[in-house]
Amino acid sequence: MIRLHHVPASRSFRVLWMLEELGLEAEIVTYAIGDGSLRAPEVLALTPAGRVPALEIDGQALFESGAIVEYLAETRAEAGLGRPVGHPDRGRYLQCLHFAETQASLIENLNLSHIFLRPPARPSIPVLKITTARLKATLGALERLLEWRDHLLGDFSAADVMLGFNLWAAPRYVRMAPFPALAAYRDRLAARPAFVAARAKDGEQDFYDREFYEILDV
Known part of the structure; x- marks a missing residue:
């Protein structure tokens, strides 16, 4: 079982998208910013700063989107999404x-x-x-x-x-x-296609309330 701890439209979307690119099915546990759910002890046991993403995979729990994306690319190298040591890029x-x-x-x-x-x-x-x-x-x-x-x-x-x-x-x-x-x-x-599939699973964000935020010098 792969389990992703996720907030819609947050950095955890990177991991959701990466899982889709790799064809990996995951259970998605969704949280909201500001309702206190990310401070629950069971969440802090997975991600000590109370931030998403956290990914339970391969018998371990990982946090930090960059680390997770890099781990997925390296452990599923057959997909060609990483650049291994020695690669010119x-x-x-x-x-x-x-x-x-x-x-x-x-x-x-x-x-x-x-x-x-x-x-x-x-x-x-x-x-x-x-x-x-x-x-x-x-x-x-x-x-x-x-x-x-x-x-x-x-x-x-x-x-x-x-x-x-x-x-x-x-x-x-x-x-x-x-x-x-x-x-x-x-x-x-x-x-x-993987982005489209990830977006369908993402959920609706609830923090942006406008398309553009002007700097109002008042």
């Missing part, structure tokens, strides 16, 4: 896997400022502007990379699962018109 592959979390941490900070910090807390406008600018810079780096590639390494890989996921949250904070290559890349990812 190994360095770029690892770089993309970990750059995904650099970008995601910026999105997370914007989520906190725009959504999860309620009044009387007031986000710092300069910090919002700086974080948004940094997120836009990461998108620009990906745009340049994807102007001449269909995927991050040419062929689809686990790196696309890690970084591609971010392209469903980043447009909440950065206008995507300057990034046509990223828009086309996102469309390619969304058309993958």
